[in-house]
Amino acid sequence: MNIIRPIQVPAGAAIADPQADISARLERLPITREVFWARNIVGAATFFDGYTVIAIAYAMPVLVKEWGLNPQQTGMILSMGYLGQLLGAILFGWLAEKVGRLRVLLFTILLFVSMDVACLFAAGAGMMIAFRFVQGIGTGGEVPVASAYINEMIGSKGRGKFFLLYEVMFLLGLVGAGLIGYFMVPVYGWKAMFVVGLVPAILMIPLRWFLKESPRWLAANGRYAEADAIVARMEQSARASGQELPAPKITATPVRRKSDWKELFQGIYLKRTLSIWAIWFTAYTVANGTITWLPTLYRQVFNLPLQTSIFYGFLTSVGGVIAAIVCALLIDKVGRKRWYTGALLLAPIPLLFLAWLGAASPIQVLVLGGLAYAIVQTVTFSLYLYSAEIYPTRLRALGTGTGSAWLRLGSSTGPIIVGFVMSSMGIQYVFATFAAILVVGAIVTMLFAVETKGKALEELSP
Numbered sequence: 001m002n003i004i005r006p007i008q009v010p011a012g013a014a015i016a017d018p019q020a021d022i023s024a025r026l027e028r029l030p031i032t033r034e035v036f037w038a039r040n041i042v043g044a045a046t047f048f049d050g051y052t053v054i055a056i057a058y059a060m061p062v063l064v065k066e067w068g069l070n071p072q073q074t075g076m077i078l079s080m081g082y083l084g085q086l087l088g089a090i091l092f093g094w095l096a097e098k099v100g101r102l103r104v105l106l107f108t109i110l111l112f113v114s115m116d117v118a119c120l121f122a123a124g125a126g127m128m129i130a131f132r133f134v135q136g137i138g139t140g141g142e143v144p145v146a147s148a149y150i151n152e153m154i155g156s157k158g159r160g161k162f163f164l165l166y167e168v169m170f171l172l173g174l175v176g177a178g179l180i181g182y183f184m185v186p187v188y189g190w191k192a193m194f195v196v197g198l199v200p201a202i203l204m205i206p207l208r209w210f211l212k213e214s215p216r217w218l219a220a221n222g223r224y225a226e227a228d229a230i231v232a233r234m235e236q237s238a239r240a241s242g243q244e245l246p247a248p249k250i251t252a253t254p255v256r257r258k259s260d261w262k263e264l265f266q267g268i269y270l271k272r273t274l275s276i277w278a279i280w281f282t283a284y285t286v287a288n289g290t291i292t293w294l295p296t297l298y299r300q301v302f303n304l305p306l307q308t309s310i311f312y313g314f315l316t317s318v319g320g321v322i323a324a325i326v327c328a329l330l331i332d333k334v335g336r337k338r339w340y341t342g343a344l345l346l347a348p349i350p351l352l353f354l355a356w357l358g359a360a361s362p363i364q365v366l367v368l369g370g371l372a373y374a375i376v377q378t379v380t381f382s383l384y385l386y387s388a389e390i391y392p393t394r395l396r397a398l399g400t401g402t403g404s405a406w407l408r409l410g411s412s413t414g415p416i417i418v419g420f421v422m423s424s425m426g427i428q429y430v431f432a433t434f435a436a437i438l439v440v441g442a443i444v445t446m447l448f449a450v451e452t453k454g455k456a457l458e459e460l461s462p
Contacts, residue, residue, distance in 0.1 A: 027155040028248055034212070046146055049139050049170060057313065058182075058295055075415045082412035085407070085411070101214050147167075150163055175314070275448035276403045280407045281407070285437055348438045355432035356428075390450065391461055
């Protein structure tokens with residue numbers, strides 16, 4: 001990596017590289033009011049993205065009986081949304097490099113809300129599969145583009161904590177779905193899950209009128225005057241709050257290139273791309289394979305009451321949120337690579353113990369399966385941070401989108417694995433299979449991942 005050593009830029013000096021200047025000015029800024037509210041507004045959209053992704057899991061125990069679904073049909077309905085997300089992550093990641101972050105965010109929200117309406121009118125498995133696929137295209141595009149946007153608005157100091165507290169909103173969306181499922185599905189039926197999903201339509205108002213485009217993206221696309229105006233307002237806001245800003249220091253000069261997907265597989269980015277794909281796939285195969293099936297598993301295998309089945313699934317989601325918050329507070333100190341390696345090696349232990357016990361009771365599954373899920377969740381929810389850090393601005397949304405496409409592939413594979421292995425071999429072998437998948441992810445992380453903590457984005461990726 002060719003990195004220019006830090007140089008001091010005197011106030012009022014001519015700027016040779018506007019893109020480097022924007023980066024240097026952002027690096028010295030504290031968390032301003034504008035960035036704080038940008039995170040919260042986008043975080044609200046991400047909350048409902050998480051809600052929409054998992055809502056079907058809490059509707060399924062009712063749909064299985066109402067529509068007479070077999071395990072294969074159940075797995076297809078759960079998986080089809082993730083296949084749509086795979087397409088959306090790639091498509092909208094590419095589009096965000098071309099037309100900007102905010103325009104794409106608005107369209108993805110509109111798409112997944114409109115499909116929420118369509119799901120209300122699904123009359124059988126075929127229609128639900130189709131609607132969930134299209135809805136997945138929208139949800140798949142929202143988070144990677146939002147992740148690129150939030151990362152580009154802040155400097156390296158405390159970036160992990162600031163960003164991951166935004167990512168917690170996705171997990172809170174999962175928990176919110178659990179609460180709605182527990183209280184409303186037994187009373188109002190499965191459609192209640194999709195009615196609540198209409199709320200994010202109102203988020204398009206603040207997204208459209210109050211948020212500003214990423215200055216890093218603007219500068220990378222030759223729109224320096226716009227980027228300069230946005231950063232100048234952020235600097236003014238910081239000074240108005242009593243902050244003294246040091247002179248900007250240019251730590252690296254970005255390479256002048258247009259966005260080109262082929263660069264993901266060239267130079268230093270080849271190893272990064274392949275390793276992040278493997279981590280996305282292995283972690284999400286296990287995490288979403290577990291959480292989407294659990295309510296139905298408790299209902300069908302252990303014959304628990306509907307509310308108990310949903311409540312146990314909710315407890316698992318809550319455990320994941322608690323673990324994620326701990327990760328958000330510590331990952332800047334521990335580092336990304338060390339955390340991921342440790343988590344992916346630790347999570348298989350309760351899974352193997354559960355397989356050895358035969359997964360004979362719902363309490364065993366709740367405690368041991370929930371513990372493994374919570375550990376893996378610290379990896380899955382923070383991968384958007386890591387993916388955005390390992391690519392330059394010209395590739396950030398695209399690289400994050402293609403990486404998270406493997407999230408979708410893993411998420412669609414997980415429920416299918418559960419349905420197939422449970423039908424042919426037994427429930428305990430599901431957990432043994434998941435343990436083996438996580439070990440593969442740990443080995444890839446240990447051998448090929450790069451550390452990113454405490455470094456400016458332009459320093460990591462020229």
